[in-house]
Amino acid sequence: MFSMRRRDFVALLGGAAAGWPLAASAQQAVVPIVGFVDGRSAEASVRQAAAFRKGLNETGYIEGQNVAVDYQWLNGQYDRLPALMADLVRRRVAVIAALSNPTVLAAKAATTTIPIVFGVGQDPVRMGVVASLARPGGNATGINFFNQEAVAKRLGLLHDLVPKAVRIAVLVNPTNASATEATLREIPEAAHALGLQIAVLNASTSREIEAAFSTLVPDRADALYVAPDGFFAGRPVQFVTLAAHHRVPAAYTQRDFVEAGGLMSYGTDIPDMFRQVGVYTGQILKGVKPADLPVAQSTKFEFLINLQTARALGLAVPNSVQLLADEVIE
Numbered sequence: 001m002f003s004m005r006r007r008d009f010v011a012l013l014g015g016a017a018a019g020w021p022l023a024a025s026a027q028q029a030v031v032p033i034v035g036f037v038d039g040r041s042a043e044a045s046v047r048q049a050a051a052f053r054k055g056l057n058e059t060g061y062i063e064g065q066n067v068a069v070d071y072q073w074l075n076g077q078y079d080r081l082p083a084l085m086a087d088l089v090r091r092r093v094a095v096i097a098a099l100s101n102p103t104v105l106a107a108k109a110a111t112t113t114i115p116i117v118f119g120v121g122q123d124p125v126r127m128g129v130v131a132s133l134a135r136p137g138g139n140a141t142g143i144n145f146f147n148q149e150a151v152a153k154r155l156g157l158l159h160d161l162v163p164k165a166v167r168i169a170v171l172v173n174p175t176n177a178s179a180t181e182a183t184l185r186e187i188p189e190a191a192h193a194l195g196l197q198i199a200v201l202n203a204s205t206s207r208e209i210e211a212a213f214s215t216l217v218p219d220r221a222d223a224l225y226v227a228p229d230g231f232f233a234g235r236p237v238q239f240v241t242l243a244a245h246h247r248v249p250a251a252y253t254q255r256d257f258v259e260a261g262g263l264m265s266y267g268t269d270i271p272d273m274f275r276q277v278g279v280y281t282g283q284i285l286k287g288v289k290p291a292d293l294p295v296a297q298s299t300k301f302e303f304l305i306n307l308q309t310a311r312a313l314g315l316a317v318p319n320s321v322q323l324l325a326d327e328v329i330e
Contacts, residue, residue: 032094032285033068037084037107039100039176039230041075044256051271052097055278061285076204076231078102078175085110095281098142099274100230101178104129108140115290117280118142119273121228122182124295133295141290143276145268145298150253151183152190154266157303158223158251159194160321161264161310165222165249167197171212173229175204183227204231206238213242224250226257228267236260249313258304258329263313268298302326 036052038045049071053063061067070093072084085106088096095115098104104118108129116139124130124144131137133144159165170187172180184200191198199219201212209232216224226232226239233254240261243250252258253267276296284290306329310317322328 031066031068033070033091034281034285035070035072035088035091035093035096037072037074037081037088037096037098037100037103039074039076039078039103040234042071042073044234044236045073047256047271048099048274051274052278052281055275055280056282058275058279059282059286061282067285074100074103074230075234076173076175076229081106082110089114095284097277097281099277100176101127102176102230104140104142105178112139114139115284116140116142117277117284117290119145119277121145121179127178130295133297135291136293136295137291139290141293141295142280143273143296143298145270145273146301150267150301151186152193153301154251154253155187155190155196155225156194157264157266157321157324158225158249159196161305161315161317162223162249165196167199167219167221168223168225169199169201169212169216169219169221170225170227171201171203171209171232172227173204173231174202176229176231179228187225206235209235209238210242213246213248216246216248221248224248226250226252228253233270236262244309244312247313249315255302255304255327258306258327261309262306263309263315264303264305266303267301269300269302272300273298304329 056067063069074080081102089111095117096107098107098116098118101120104120107116118140119142125132129140172183174180187198199221203209203212236257237260239257249263252262252265254270255265258265280293303325304327305317305325307317308330
């Protein structure tokens with residue numbers, strides 16, 4: 001009886017030992033998954049996604065080797081966020097990288113435990129995302145890239161380029177509630193200081209963008225101010241084409257628009273913001289708690305002018321304004 005039990009024990013021990021390399025191999029094969037959620041389309045965010053991966057690389061994480069990234073591109077469909085975040089939480093991703101105002105708000109509503117690294121264009125304290133910039137608290141931290149704080153400066157530069165403008169159309173995306181509310185809170189005072197009248201237009205789809213442009217001439221808008229929004233940011237070619245067709249000077253938030261033929265942009269370096277989000281994501285993957293990472297603030301602002309577009313619109317850009325530009329596209 002004793003010999004049978006001994007044989008059973010030896011067999012059991014041998015089986016367990018045989019399984020150890022397989023178990024260790026399986027553990028080594030498991031890599032953390034980062035849920036990357038952005039309001040743009042994948043086609044419009046090649047540069048931004050590459051910058052995010054660069055940030056991960058700076059902290060020792062290489063996509064496909066020791067980290068996996070689950071890219072979720074909303075293409076302006078913010079109504080998808082609750083279900084999408086619920087799925088990421090259910091799958092227990094290691095970190096959620098939330099690259100827009102609606103995205104981080106949805107992430108915060110979905111989880112209080114999974115770390116969140118955000119990129120937002122307005123004060124995250126005012127948004128209720130963190131307790132303070134120096135001590136975020138909770139499970140979220142990230143980058144504030146000051147899109148809303150740049151409203152007055154952007155509008156002022158548009159006025160410098162189109163000094164005869166009196167009536168400015170402001171295009172907002174009503175489905176991006178936080179960004180729209182912030183724009184409509186900031187822009188009236190800035191417009192009043194410049195002696196400008198404001199007409200607010202709404203669009204949340206490609207067709208609605210076209211419809212908004214068709215109202216500019218009948219409404220006698222002298223220029224267009226495109227508010228910050230991930231969906232808008234993913235459609236520079238559409239905006240530039242429509243602005244050229246309707247011969248409307250337009251101000252944008254990102255350089256992509258000017259490179260595509262838009263008149264001007266003023267805002268922070270968005271790809272660098274994505275890189276910083278990647279760095280923070282990598283640090284959290286290494287074990288740093290979000291509460292211990294102060295909210296970073298973008299410090300590099302870019303003013304771009306497309307002189308070819310200005311000439312096509314019959315605008316003479318003074319040398320004094322050109323000297324203010326970080327880049328002038330001929």
